[in-house]
Amino acid sequence: MTAVTVLAAGSGLAFVFYGVLCLASPSMQAEFVRFGLERFRVTTGVLEVLAGVGLLVGLRWSPALWLSSGGVALLMLGVVVMRVALGDRLGAIAPALILFVVNGYLFWRSLTAA
Secondary structure (H helix, E strand, O other), X not given: XXXXXXXXXXXXXXXXXXXXXXXXXXXXXXXXXXXXXXXXXXXXXXXXXXXXXXXXXXOOOHHHHHHHHHHHHHHHHHHHHHHHHOOOOHHHHHHHHHHHHHHHHHHHHHHHOO
């Protein structure tokens, strides 16, 4: 099992989980209100679930891996920037930062493997 496989599977499962939380969790709903993005919560949740599934599909079909990892990396970069701008602590920023780095790496590896 390669590092790409482990990272893609872990990130894929995390995004399916976070996407479902985004759609169903009152605390995630409150976060979107705090960010001023409540009208994008459902769209974000659906896209996170789709991206998570895309990362898992990407384990067998490489175009899904570069598309999903690239999209997720951009999304997580936006979350990091937004959380920094809101003055969040490093502990709150760390998950998005880690997922940005992981998916940026997956995106780079999926492009160089082609």
